[in-house]
Amino acid sequence: MMEAKHIEQQLRGYILENLLFTKDQSVLKNETSLLESGVVDSTGILEVIMFLENHFGIKVEDEEMIPENLDSINSIVSYVQRKRAA
Amino acid sequence: MTSVNKLSYAVLDIDAAAEAEKICAGLREALRTRLHRRGFVVALSGGVDSSVTAALCVQAVGKERVHGLLLPERDSSGSSLELGRTLAEQLGIAYHVQDIAPTLDAIGCYQWRDEAIRRVFPEYQANWKSKIALAGGNEGRLNYFNLVVQSPQGEIKQARLGLNEYLQIVAATSYKQRIRKTVEYFHADRLNYAVAGTPNRLEYDQGFFVKNGDGSADIKPIAHLYKTQVYALARHFGLPERICAAMPTTDTYSMAQGQDEFYFVLPYREMDLSLWAYNHNIPAAQLAESLGLSVERAQFIYQDIEKKRRTTAYLHTSALLVEDVALGASA
Numbered sequence: 001m002m003e004a005k006h007i008e009q010q011l012r013g014y015i016l017e018n019l020l021f022t023k024d025q026s027v028l029k030n031e032t033s034l035l036e037s038g039v040v041d042s043t044g045i046l047e048v049i050m051f052l053e054n055h056f057g058i059k060v061e062d063e064e065m066i067p068e069n070l071d072s073i074n075s076i077v078s079y080v081q082r083k084r085a086a
Numbered sequence: 087m088t089s090v091n092k093l094s095y096a097v098l099d100i101d102a103a104a105e106a107e108k109i110c111a112g113l114r115e116a117l118r119t120r121l122h123r124r125g126f127v128v129a130l131s132g133g134v135d136s137s138v139t140a141a142l143c144v145q146a147v148g149k150e151r152v153h154g155l156l157l158p159e160r161d162s163s164g165s166s167l168e169l170g171r172t173l174a175e176q177l178g179i180a181y182h183v184q185d186i187a188p189t190l191d192a193i194g195c196y197q198w199r200d201e202a203i204r205r206v207f208p209e210y211q212a213n214w215k216s217k218i219a220l221a222g223g224n225e226g227r228l229n230y231f232n233l234v235v236q237s238p239q240g241e242i243k244q245a246r247l248g249l250n251e252y253l254q255i256v257a258a259t260s261y262k263q264r265i266r267k268t269v270e271y272f273h274a275d276r277l278n279y280a281v282a283g284t285p286n287r288l289e290y291d292q293g294f295f296v297k298n299g300d301g302s303a304d305i306k307p308i309a310h311l312y313k314t315q316v317y318a319l320a321r322h323f324g325l326p327e328r329i330c331a332a333m334p335t336t337d338t339y340s341m342a343q344g345q346d347e348f349y350f351v352l353p354y355r356e357m358d359l360s361l362w363a364y365n366h367n368i369p370a371a372q373l374a375e376s377l378g379l380s381v382e383r384a385q386f387i388y389q390d391i392e393k394k395r396r397t398t399a400y401l402h403t404s405a406l407l408v409e410d411v412a413l414g415a416s417a
Contacts, residue, residue, distance in 0.1 A: 035228075041397040042229045046249040062221070062246055065228045 007056070007077045014051050015073075019044060030073040045070060052076070058083040093376040095355070097362055098314045102322035105315070109307050110146035116280070116305050117147070123280040123304070125151030127273050129266055130181070131337060132169030134320050134329055135308060136284040141323040142307050143282055144177050153273055154181030157266045159190055161340040165328075172326055182273065186265050193265070199258035202251045207235050207243060214238065217339035218247070218255060220349060236341055259338055263299025280304035286313045288357055292391065293398020294349050301401055312358040351390050352377075360387045 008030065016022055019039060034040045040048060048070065049060045058080060060070075069079040117123055126143040130136045143152045154174040158167045167183070174181040190196060196212075203210045210216070215236040222230045231247045233255070247255070267281075274281045283303025285295055290309040295301035308316055313334070320330045334354055336343050350357045356377055363373045374384035 035393075038396065041393075043249070043253070045228055046230065046247075046252060050249045062230075063227070065222055065230055067228060070228065 004077050004081060007080050008073060010055060011051075011073060011076055011080075014055070015039065015048070018051075019047070028073065030077075032073075033067075033071050034073075035067065035071055048076070052080060056080050056084065093359070093363055093368055093372050095314070095359060097366075098312050098358055100311075100315050100318055102318050105311075106142060106145060106319060106322060109142050113143060113146035113282075113305065113307055121280045121304050123274070123278055125153065125277065125279040126282045127153045127155060127270050127277065127279045128282045128284070129155045129157055129270050130170035130173055131284075132163075132166035132173070132329070132332075133334065133337070134313075134316055134325075134332060135286050135289075136170075137173045137325050137329045138316050138319045138323065139282050139284045139307055140173065140177055140179065141325065142319070144179060145323075149178040151279070152177070152179045153277055153279060154179050155266075155270060155273060156181060156183040157186050157269055158183070159185065159262055160187045160196065161262075162337055163335070163342075166337055169326065169329055169332075173329065176326065184269055186262070186269065189265050190261055193261060195258050195261035195265075199255050202254035202258070203233065203235065205251050206233050206245050206247065209237075210235050215340040217341035217343045218252075219244075219343070220351075221246070234341060260296045260299055262338060263296040263301075267299055267302050274304075282307060283309075285309050286316050287311055288313050288350065288354065288361060291361060292350070292394040293401045295401065297401045312362060313354040314358045351387060360384075361391060364388055364391050 012025065012028060015028060015034075016025070020027060028039065032039070034048075035045070045065075049065075052058060053060060064079070068075060070076055113126070117125075125147055128136060128140040128143055130140060140152060140154060154170070154177075156167055156170040156174070171181075171183070199216075200210065200212065203216055217234050219232045219234055220229060221232045222228055231252050232244050233247045233251070234242060234244045236242050270281050273279070281302075281304045283300070283306040285300070285306055286308055287310055289295055290306065308319075311319070317330060333344060336349075344353075352360060359376065360373060362368075363376075370384040370388055371381045373379075373387070374381045377384065379387075
């Protein structure tokens, strides 16, 4: 199983560089709601999904597009781990 | 206003004659003091918003000072043009019909859109129909868009849109609103008129417009009115029954598409009441009772209102400056 730390680093790096335009790790906490904090909007979620699909080789199904899977670094890391293990 | 016990549609009732007179006074005041123009250009879609806007402009400054524009393109419904023409003739205003399809074709609107559609459905051809439909939100999922295509034989296919295809299809179809606005400003400049925009309150508040497209105007006379109230004004003005009774559509995609399918989570009447309730701090439980929905669903509607305001806030802003630029007394 891909290590959680590795997924987290890749994901954080992507969001910080492409969505927040900063290298400052402190602006994004792992448990922060990406939607409620305004880090992503409905288009931003599609960007994150495209990154997950391209980078981790998973397919995000329609029924998996729920906040529990995709709304924070922590929830995305768990989700990607589950998908890759399946 | 928060003291109402039973939330009913009566909260949206207006004195149509008084409201019309108030708006007309505002239109004349704007021409005189801010816009310094001599009349109004209104693009007529055949829908209730643009029809009422035109009727208000006529009442404000007279039919000789209002110019209508009918701007159909390849995917417009035939009835839009017919209704727009009927309205212009009933109001007695001068109008132009300009088919913007050749312009859209030349600029690549249809080609860019179809190229993105074919990345999802390679079999899609120019004689197929298509639309985008909002999905997910009603089932507690994150909002996303489905692309729906229909073959000439009537076969319908649907797939979730990825980021790049979604952005390209929306960008290409937004050419329609932006080219229309370019034509509106040509005629406004030619006639020394102002452009009257036609958003109602739902559209204005929830960001349902194209920036620098239908979102652009010199004045938006009905932006404070809920859609239900716009229909009340339409009846007050005695506009054609087909306009007064029409359901809102986007008239942007070749397949029939209601506004509640593309953008809003509820049909307009319920959406009006929900937005009114939200604006007046009515608890979600009270809204739920009035709409016959669960409290959870009413809470979701409130959250969706907040989310759409947040994500479309930038559509309302003019170009940002890194540093203030003093423009003297008028700044």
